[in-house]
Amino acid sequence: MSGDKIFPRNLTARAALAASKVIGNPVTTMMESGVANCFPGLEFDVRILDCRFFPGLVFQFIVPPKYPAPDAIPNQHGARLLYTDYLLDPMLPETSREPWVQNLLDQYGGPLATTFMSGRWYLDWIEQNGRRLPMRDTQGNYLDGYTVWRLVRGLEAGRVEIGIERRDPPAPGPAQVVVLSGYRRQYVNAAGLFDEAFRPGEFTQSMCNPWTHDFRDCACHYWASNHPDVVTGGPLMSDNPSDARDPAAAQRLDWLRRRDGSSEVSASATIAENRVYQIDHYEINQSWEKLPFVLEGHEIDRPYRPPLPKWGEPHQDAAWLIRELENELAGMEMALVIEYLYALFSLRHPDEATDPAWPSLADDLRAVRQSILMVAVGEMTHLRWVNQMLWLLDRAGINPGWHYTPVVSWSNRIRIADRATRLAPLTPDVLKDFVQLERPSGYLTGVYEKCVATLKDEKYPRAVFEIALRIDGEGGEHYRNFCNVQRILSKYPRDAHGEYPYLRSVTPQSTPETRAALAEFDAIRRYLASAYNAEARGDMPGADKGITDARAAMVRLQASAEQLAQQGLGIPFLDPRS
């Protein structure tokens, strides 16, 4: 017994339950059970299946026009042979030993190659299990395309013979009929996938209009084929980084925008504002296929190639690697944490953005502060990872005689940017410097390339290599965040006093309040060091305690830093300690 529920035991009982409580995608998202599982269909046009019912041939089902032109060619309706398409037909492999396959291939490649090129050829009869169905009624009139389609659709799997007649004979005389023998195509394989004879786009080429219209206007939840609202402009970061130098490449674009070159500007914030620049119903009918695929939030206009890993020059030995991690990288990560946090607190709080001249400033500050905080958190994670790499190397005994001690101090220089570590408010110049620092294949990720190249050697623990690889790969996200910040803040110029409306006037000062905050910061570093030490020893409860303490202290520091900054007091993170 399982609690108070009716518990289904065997497969049929479970299937019955699954039918009443759908888990995952509903069955209506599958082709065969789509919204309109008859023609033309909302997901695809099922009539297209029968256009290729006979291997190697493509037919079109034509109905008589409602208002025929007086001089139109008569008898255009029925199943007209469009062309032969046998070279890649999976039912007709050249290597087949089936006589019927070879026979068809001989005919398609031989006499029929020219026969079908002239004249109008139509399906005249089909024969299966000894019964022949003519494509004419009892008076000899040709059946319309839909009736023929129903007859073809009704064919069973297995052997079938067909006659194809030329309806515009070049000379009077007996009708010219080509007889072919083969097997009816089975449209899907055992896994439910379409036969590979069908070409991309075929199923949707005759799609009904509501589909495309709804694709324009429907909210994202009804159709399985939902679409993005906004995308990031420009190519994928990793696709070709040299294309991505311009931070404007990171602007947000409306995916449904009219692609005539006049609207390659950032999407506006509301649907109504964007609507006028979007393609309309008639345009989506005409050119929906021009809407690009979107990968990782970027429109792509060519096949995506994952970037090749870049290997730098390895360090000469483990001692060098460890020295780099201890003396340079860990300290650099901590220095960046400090710089980013200081910059974060130099930004006004959204509640302080009361100037009626900048009604969007509060929202923008909310977004910008969140972005910078995310980057700072990312750098804190990197600091932990560098420490983890060190303790794993120690555990593996990579450098005999050396032992791990936690690194939670900062470097005085950001070597890669060739400048001193500094505390600066987030002015456009400082922001530009951050963008430059985090640019993929720019400064920051470059420094890990050498580690990755060294750790590739199998004598190092695999886990250490993977951590290095992960840090190396994370720069792109930080870069995009800073680009975003840059784009958002760029619309706020200096005021008459030379001030930016989003910045506080903050300078690092040593007061009892800021010194208390500094002590909190140092406590965080001690907690982290004790957590890393514990984890390196495998003492997970100890590690948990250190992290919990550090987290609580971080919350306190954030509150006090915010309060101090409102008074113009910056925390002098870099001051020498006694």
Place this chain on the structure above:
Amino acid sequence: MPASVQRFETASGAHLLVVDGSRIYDLPPGLDAELRSAMIAGDTAIDALLARYGLGGLAHIDDSPISDPPMRSLSLAVTQTCNLACGYCYAQGGSFGAPSKRMEWPVARDAVLQLLDQAAPGDRVNIAFLGGEPLINRPLIARTTRFAATEAERRGVGVGFSITTNGTLLGIEDRDLFDEHAFSVTVSLDGIGEAHDRQRPFRDGRGSFERILARITPLLEKPGRMQMSARVTVTPLNLELRRTLDELIGLGFGMVGFSPMLSSPSSKLEMQRGDLKTLLDELVDCGRQCESRISAGGHYPFANLIDALRELHRGTHRPYPCGAGAGYMGVSAEGGLFACHRFVEDDAGRMGTVTDGLDHGRRNAWLADRHVHRQDPCRSCWARYLCGGGCHHEVIYRGRPACDLIRGWLTFCLQAYVRISDRRPDFFAQMGSARWIA
């Protein structure tokens, strides 16, 4: 007895088999009480209860018979003669009451083509060699197997082979062919030594067991890709199932199954009411052993239970007991098509010939007539979609003497299924793979 549900219990509580769809549920106590009152009130109350709890719905099986299903399996009576003289034989010494015959190559070839013509690429078919004693016509078996394998491969159709033999002629000389084509080999053995010899003597009266043992031992020791099973016909003379089962497993068989002798042309050795009761006790005894071995993570190749567990897990529900006359047919030595191997040379099951093709009228009439909804008292029995109405041959010639045995055995199997699915859920997960019983 309600026709739409069967309630049963295990130590973990009450359970419900919903007959439609062979669905198995655990019942919470509240619902169980409601169900029991509904069962007293009658079928209408039960159906209303099922509907209220979302267990009703459209029936999985209706009254319409299947018609002209594709053939998936053929058995070839490659000989209609036998070197044994089993007292109960449905084929009356292998000849089916007619003069002894051997199948000729054109008949076998046409039968194979008839089968393959109805298969599409990717389908799977099975060819079984039966008799009489099929190995009397060994060359035809070899030729037919090779032809079918080549022809099936050319058409992209999968083919499996099986043979049912008395074992007296089976031997090392068959290994290459059977191994190459992964034959499923079933040897008819009714026990060990004397127990077997009593029922399955040579025509001159000598016992056959020693001879069989000598011939099959090398194959049991090195079966290769062959699957070796033993099939025991149970008569009032060999009702000690558990001992037989352990002994045959001890010989090395990969699977051992029992079938009661319910109908024989001479009525000899048929099981009577009291014997069937004993048989049920014996089957349950074997079942308990099998269940405890499976629960402990082991394996015990008792075909009757393992097959039943597989069917219960899948929720198999069918309006026929087997594929006879539907996906399966028996071919007589002269090329007649019959509902199954037991109906060979019997007009009741005649359905055309391999040369002229199927007699669709007779076949569809058979399928309409044999539908379980047309059988009495089956239509009101809870086991109808699991049992399918019982072996057509036995029902037509003896009736349904074994219904209590079937229901009793299924009840044990349902309980065992619930217990094993609690203790060894992985056991059923493995059932998806082809060789899960190995």
